[in-house]
Amino acid sequence: METPTACDRCAAVDCEARFHACLAADFSDPAYGVVHHLVVPTYGLQHGWYTEQAAPRLVEFVLDHLDREPTDHDRREIRRLTDGATRVRARGPGAAPVAWQHNVADVDVASAEAYVATVRAWAASVARTCDTTPGSAEHGR
Template sequence: MNECPHCGVDDCEATFHECLVRDFTDPGFGIVHHLTVGAYMLQHNAYTDEMASHMADFVLEHLDRPPGETEKHRLRAWTDGAQRVTRRGVAPPLALTGGWPLTIADVDAQHAEAYCTTVRAWAQSVARIIANE
């Protein structure tokens, strides 16, 4: 077993990549792609502190609706811009009392409806924790 120091899930990165495959191959799953990536990256402390705050707000604003083309363009400009949005090297795990209430292990990928519901719950949980830190 390979328990992640960030989320405590065995082989979470492999699970994340399985989610991405679903996101890109089935529009029913892909509707929450922005939440899957945001929740995973936030939970794994991959964003800089400034970007983490922005991404937590973005996730909370888009729990029930995917971002529109203007919002996607703005996010892409931010992440592809000159300012660094991800941490360099290995990010330290966030210090959380009691750990994360939800992780990628709680995502139900049996069918699109369950997937979207559980990704939304996971993303909301992570983003609220980050927004309140």
């Protein structure tokens, strides 16, 4: 059996499996899914998924929606940004990662209440780090 290693982007052990567990929880129970709009961009920001043009908008989106679900208008706007021909995913691995205060391993899936609280704390930490650390949002560093 292979020993799990820490992610070179966020330092979480079994990082991708934990992210997929979050997605499974989001789609299997509406009480968990109320923070799905935070899970995907937070993980993406931490892992350098987004271009330097898209990342600041996603940071803003996360910060604006930490304590509230997006409206239909908000959803349309974020889809307009991330769907279609405009590139939002970065090419290549980006710059070296920073030492994040929180990562997907801090998300507690034991109950919906714990899940929502820990996703919000993780999202706030990542978005605020990206908002105050030049270049971190674009490259997961």
